[in-house]
Structures are given as C-alpha cells and as structure tokens.
Amino acid sequence: MAGLIQRTAQAVDDTWQSIWHRSSRAEKIVIAIALLVTGLAIPVIPIVWIARIVAN
Incomplete structure (x- = not known):
C-alpha cells in the first residue's frame, strides 16, 4: 500500500513538474x-505539495 501511495x-509530482516547470x-x-x-x-495545490513531500 505504501508503494502505491x-x-x-x-506521478502527481512528475505531472506537475512537466506542466509547471516547462511552461x-x-x-x-x-x-x-x-x-x-x-x-x-484549492484542492490541487495542497495535493501537489503533499505529493512532493511523499515522493521525496
């Protein structure tokens, strides 16, 4: 389960990076x-922040 999370x-972090940092x-x-x-x-920004913390 932890691996899935x-x-x-x-994946969320990679998507955010590809959209935001290459724009x-x-x-x-x-x-x-x-x-x-x-x-x-409102829901996207906290999700991205949490995803970056978990991904790292």
Missing part, C-alpha cells in the same frame, strides 16, 4: 487563472 505521489511565464499565468476561475486551486 509513493508511486501515485511520484513559459505566460502559460503559467494562464494555468493559474484557469485554476482559480474553476476553483481547482
């Missing part, structure tokens, strides 16, 4: 606005 966390500043702004407008920023 760690693999899932690693230009304009793309980051568009992503941030889209998350805020749709209300996904």
